[in-house]
Amino acid sequence: xxxxxxxxxxxxxxxxxxxxxxxxxxxxxxxxxxxxxxxxxxxxxxxxxxxxxxxxxxxxxxxxxxxxxxxxxxxxxxxxxxxxxxxxxxxxxxxxxxxxxxxxxxx
Amino acid sequence: xxxxxxxxxxxxxxxxxxxxxxxxxxxxxxxxxxxxxxxxxxxxxxxxxxxxxxxxxxxxxxxxxxxxxxxxxxxxxxxxxxxxxxxxxxxxxxxxxxxxxxxxxxxxxxxxxxxx
Numbered sequence: 001x002x003x004x005x006x007x008x009x010x011x012x013x014x015x016x017x018x019x020x021x022x023x024x025x026x027x028x029x030x031x032x033x034x035x036x037x038x039x040x041x042x043x044x045x046x047x048x049x050x051x052x053x054x055x056x057x058x059x060x061x062x063x064x065x066x067x068x069x070x071x072x073x074x075x076x077x078x079x080x081x082x083x084x085x086x087x088x089x090x091x092x093x094x095x096x097x098x099x100x101x102x103x104x105x106x107x
Numbered sequence: 108x109x110x111x112x113x114x115x116x117x118x119x120x121x122x123x124x125x126x127x128x129x130x131x132x133x134x135x136x137x138x139x140x141x142x143x144x145x146x147x148x149x150x151x152x153x154x155x156x157x158x159x160x161x162x163x164x165x166x167x168x169x170x171x172x173x174x175x176x177x178x179x180x181x182x183x184x185x186x187x188x189x190x191x192x193x194x195x196x197x198x199x200x201x202x203x204x205x206x207x208x209x210x211x212x213x214x215x216x217x218x219x220x221x222x223x
Binding site: 001034036038043044045046048049050053055056085087089091094095096097098099100101 | 142144151152153154156157166167168169170202204206208209210211213214215216
């Protein structure tokens, strides 16, 4: 089973700042890596698929990069609605595991 | 509109059985894998397993193998998650989601509460 480790656990930033979230896999997942956003009381939403593809309707300030075992989600300029929990998930090897999440909070 | 609609919240006692559902619409249900995800109160997302409704091929996470059963009835575009004997530790929100380069469409979630 592939283990995904996200860092940091919590990220405190201000609106307008740049956010960089990391996801590291215990072995290569090629580019089969997705990122999700979840706000309190809401269903998760797909942001990024295939490590760098932006899902439908996702603003351009969200971008993904990486391949193999190291991946990054970048939010170029934080908007108030971006403060949430972010999860990565690999879908290259069953079981399709999730990372433990990064909480992005307002500083 | 592509959507997954899950069955309503459940309150059960330990030892009882349960089957929750996830109905797809707006797309060819038999052509996409459906995954199930658990989220315990205040915790992160956990991958449980998935099913391909076209032929009912199923893959379980080792953590959930033997604990739940995933099934589908393609004639009514519905996937299921069931328990034969619930435990208090099964209390959680359960989501179904369509797998298409990531989980692109999610059900609204089904809350399962197991309490004596």
